[in-house]
Amino acid sequence: MRNLSDISHTKQTKTGATGVSKKHESAPKHVAGTAVYVDDMQEPRGTLYGAVGYSSIAKGRIMALDLASVRASEGVVDVLEVQDIPGHIDIGAVFGGDPLLTSDEVKYQGQPIFVVAAATELQARRAARKAIIQYQEETPLLDVTKALGEQQFVRPSHFMKRGDQDAALANAPHRLQAKQHVGGQEHFYLEGQAALAVPAEDGGMLVYSSTQHPSEVQKLVAEVLNVPLNRITVDMRRMGGGFGGKESQGAAWACMAALLVMKTGRAVKVRLPRVDDMSMTGKRHPFYNAYDIGFDEQGLILGADIMVAGDCGHSPDLSDAIVDRAMFHADNAYYLPDVAIAGHRCMTNTVSHTAFRGFGGPQGMMIIERAMDDIARVIGCDPLDIRKRNLYGGAGRDMTPYHQQVEHNVLLELIEQLEQSSDYRARRDEITQWNSTSKVLKRGLALTPVKFGISFTLQHLNQAGALIHIYTDGSIQVNHGGTEMGQGLHTKIIQIVAEALSIDPNEIQITATRTDKVPNTSPTAASSGTDLNGQAAKNAALTLKQRISECIAEQKGCTIEQVSFADGKVHWGEGESMSFAEAAQFAYVNRVSLSATGYYKTPKIWYDREQAKGRPFFYFANGAAVSEVVVDTLTGEYKVVGVDILHDVGRSLNPAVDRGQIEGGFIQGMGWLTTEELKWNEKGVLTSNGPATYKIPAISDTPKRFNVDLFERDNDEETVYHSKAVGEPPFMLAISVWSALRDAISNVSDYNVSPALDTPATPERVLHAVMATKAEMARGGES
Template identity: 60%
Template sequence: MRKLIQQHNVNEDTAQHLITSNIKNTPHESAVRHVSGSARYVDDIPAPANLAHAAIGISSEASGHICSIDLTDVFASKGVIDVIIAQDVPGQIDIGPIFKGDPVLADKEIKFHGQPIFAVLAHTVEQARIAATLAKINIIPSNPILTIDEAQKASSYVRPSHSMARGNITKALAEAEHTATGSLSIGGQEHLYLEGQISMAVPEEEDRMLIFTSSQHPSEVQKLVAEVLAVKLHKIVVDMRRMGGGFGGKETQAAQWSCIAALLAARNQRAVKLRLPRQQDMIVTGKRHPFENQFHIGFTSEGNISGAKITIKGNCGHSPDLSDAIVDRAMLHADNSYYLPHCQIDGHRMKTNQVSHTAFRGFGGPQGMIMAEAIMDTIARKVGKDALTIRKQNLYSEATGMTTPYHMEVQDNVLHELIEQLESTSNYWQRRDAITLFNINNPIIKKGLALTPVKFGISFTAKHLNQAGALVHVYTDGSIQANHGGTEMGQGLHTKISQIVANEFGVSVEDVDITSTRTDKVPNTSPTAASSGTDLNGKAVQNACIIIKQRLAQFFAEQVNGDPKDVLFVNNQLILGEHTRTWFDAVQQAYIGRVSLSATGFYKTPKIHYNRETGQGRPFFYFAYGAAVSEVSIDTLTGEYKVDRVDILHDVGVSLNPAIDKGQIEGGFIQGMGWLTTEDLRWDCAGKLISNNLATYKIPAIGDTPDIFNVDLFEKPNQEDSIYHSKAVGEPPLMLAISVWCALKDALSSLSNYQIDPPLPTPATPERVLACVNTLIKEVACE
């Protein structure tokens, strides 16, 4: 071990990682089960005896007060066992995760179209769903607030506004060589996880309850179920083996369905399953927040930004949910990768009569980051330079500055090196010349090209969430079982955790099993979110492994009169000088010697702090970086377009599993591309979601994948002491897709000889692209 540390100039945990680096290529632990259909999700769990099924009845108004509820026909419907309303809840009705405002069932006030009002229990799913349509609910409607503009006029906010600033923005704008203003409407996004919202509650002895749920936050489900049932948390156990996707939509909003199932299970003392049908799932669950943002910037004739005033307004829906932190993160990423010498960033949390919008991959970061790229495009068109040139000269650097608007020093900036490498491998400048010539010679089809960077902060902005626990058992046959607080939603977290355990003990991954996330094994866990699943839980598991290793090393060293610090765990062996013991023998002898082979581990992220009152601090442990080059072709007669080629270079530190990391990058990019191009959320004038199924809401299909899609990893060890000096890879790749939106604008701008920055809201559907084409043609004609 010591030789490895000296040879590679690395610390001890990285040296241990190098010993068994072949483990990096481990396939996803559930891959075979996924493709064979044998992976068990909540709906696949064998039905408990006497299982009944629940369904919900929802509001047909967006705003108003419940005057009366007549459930006579519901009770009389075939197969109905029970019906509950808010007044039947024995404990707390409000299940808001942080701030109040989310009743488990509507209690007098109607807050959005589709709000659950009652729940019905029946013998079959079909019986429950039919019965749920039979209630007679008299609602006195009121005028709903449906847009950000309406909310602003009504001073309707879910939480107070917040600002951060540096320098003197008023003076900077007044003295700037050039100024520009702009606005951008940014659409929301439906999570559309493959496995819908589902929970099953199984009553046990006395007032105990076992909950199976598809949730990113089992501990929060445990807490809220306990509160609605009016019992202590130790009476509730939540079990979560895997989700069929989450993307943030199951961070807070999976709890409601567990609570309803638990309420019915407790009342009737029988197991209850609640599975939302897809269309209803889309109606009653929150989305990525739509935003309306503005900027006022100052810049030089060379294109260097001198000041920026950015206003961010998020449509939060009817309640706070996680919106405070989401708008905060949008504000914290409005700079993206660029130094803003003087700046002011204002964030507003608008309250509307829509479903409460919630976490979505990127957690507000994308809605802030796209503003930085819009600003760079605006400057490029104004000064007549290629947008990449403007981006590069405004990057954080020693020449420009290394301090963010929230006064955090950017200490690990690899963007200059990363972008230079991507410029070369993607042949950016040669393609730029070819595309410019193509656009001159083709009046109908226009091509666009854009390279955009990503600088994404890694950590929960709520400091207390940056902690994790783990439990590791070594059994007498040498096999190992690990449990941690993270949840597996297809992203490969359990695979990486098993790699870490195998690596620490120097054994095969096949000897390690990761069990269901359970609140009775690891308590008080944080949600699997903020790209921190591996960072937090990997370190916690490593901590537990180290404790057991120290015991085994001490026991082994005492037997051979050696130093326990020199014991190596490698290739299923313990090695100390000339002494060798197989892993199996070491475990057997330790057990006979009464050495504990089980340990809990814990980790809390160091260094982070943030004073929200002053808007200053270090909210992130480190930054993950990346860049993407996207090339598009637009048919200016129809507005239809195609993404022809994408080249990505993404910073993952020392990758724990390159195959899984590349899969996350590819999937994140395509999901981001959907958010910015095809996924168009629509509500009618009464506040009803009308894009509520896959016939009216278009996610990217396999045919939307670029014909050329190159993804490479920028592997440079994380300067911070993350697990094996890796970097988070869950959320940052989504924002690489901003390059597609910028490429579309680049193609459109060619209609004005790159003099006009096209006004292109997101999602940039073909209809919006065509409208932008027509606007540009008129503007050019007027000139």
């Protein structure tokens, strides 16, 4: 029997469900305030509320722990300590090092020590503060460069190499070295960490968790309770933002709630207040990077020795893969003929840093983008020309440092299209003229590209499942392994299923992600949510389409080739048809199963870590951005006045959702590089622990000129309807803002000095860079 997936597109008439802008499936609920998050759910009668008691020091030992006042506090029902955990204590996502609670060693300020369960949330929080804890305090390690020098690592270093970089550097006409610090970032999701655990029969539990990885929460809850995974069900309808901060670090609070359920026999909710959330959960990894690059008279790179060192915090968490991805993206869009890349995983006494949009890729790209600007200042030309000369190209210039061939390369075409549409050259000339007469205010302009690999670098995560039910009235229920955190994943899945069945998307309902419907799911991360789950849902839909077609062909006496789905109807024979609902009823009456699972695994990918060779990415997503800034050289204050973006999303499944992701990703990236500054004091205490001390971008920071266009080109790989991932790649477009700031500062020296500018590029750092540039000019030296 011929499979419908093999029938040509002309036979599968399109409904236009994909490729068109449709509103987010929960948008009306978001606007009306009726969208239900974990903290909005109706709790069962008798629910208790948990609050976490955590360390006030960053390094040391607990010498005495007195919880008598905690237990005696008003409303307290029980207290959970480490000795109360019947199963696993360590809940490290990949490697060990993350004890759920501690009773002796303290590795960071904010480390959980006990959990209180009380009748109200306020009572639990008040009780948690009454603990009397005596510490033997030690000096914390807080400097990533010191950790690197002392080789204090959470995981072994990794190295990539292609060619002989030492010889290339030694023989290059020009050679530059530089170092940079790249700051971390707080996720600052609107909905904080939250979990509600409800007891079930046979020692089981239903856990509602604000998590990007329900299956991991299921596994860890089962392990700390010491029960089989089939006793635990995790339910996740939506998150109020995740950005990676709920990939691994949403699990602890679900485990705590579940353990308190085990102790008390009552439902328990744990929801972190913002200040506790910021103190106890990981951030984007700060990085310390360095390059040694050789190039010719035209600025063409001949050899490169690059180092990236991630500040991982106290434990591995996901840092091994994050630093790997930083290494994978240390080339960004540029071909490096002879290259070595070293990646270090440094240990410091801070909270364990974790996944964040881009997963190390943005930090890795920063060092090569600095090099492009620095080379341009030496050569004396526009940095855009240096970038274009060094782009990946055809044969002989298409191999990455990890030996993956860059196929279907659109970088030069995309950049030149943006160069024209943004009037880059005319604006560059106008800015140069303007700067020549402006002594205080200096304008800067930069165009930077993005080449971002799409796939989990941990190979087994590149798989997904879906479950579809067609009911006899023609309505459809879809469940898949991805999680919705506002990014529009559910909306796209609805469109994909509607396209596959040629029906109205309004006939499809997405249900909460649940581990008892689709098991063994991967996290919604690595920009893979639609690629994986969308393809799995499409496969399930095609299975059902095949069954219905076979039934109609058999019962109506036609061939399966004569059966087609179009415009909400099923057609066969000579102009005969029935509605989709009638077809569902017809199939049911003829005893055809109207429930199907779908599965998908990403093809072609592999990576040999020992050899540092492989194809870790199925394909690359590309984009470019032009940013313009104006800097006050007397104060360091600045403004982003214009942004033009051209981004490659393949064949867009939903242009409105994709544009929203591009705009939001860019602004979040701009915040990372400009205003969002993480600060720990000398004791290792996080002082930027709330909106009063940590500045995310406001609406007033949005540039007045903000143009976003989609690059019109189908994905050459067989992705779902030839789309491309859009979650993470736009984040790195914001590097153009940082590069534009450096451009404006460099004008102080008539572009003879390429200023160092660590991130976040706060006004203070910008002013320091201006002063350093002027001092360099006064000395008559070169950058």
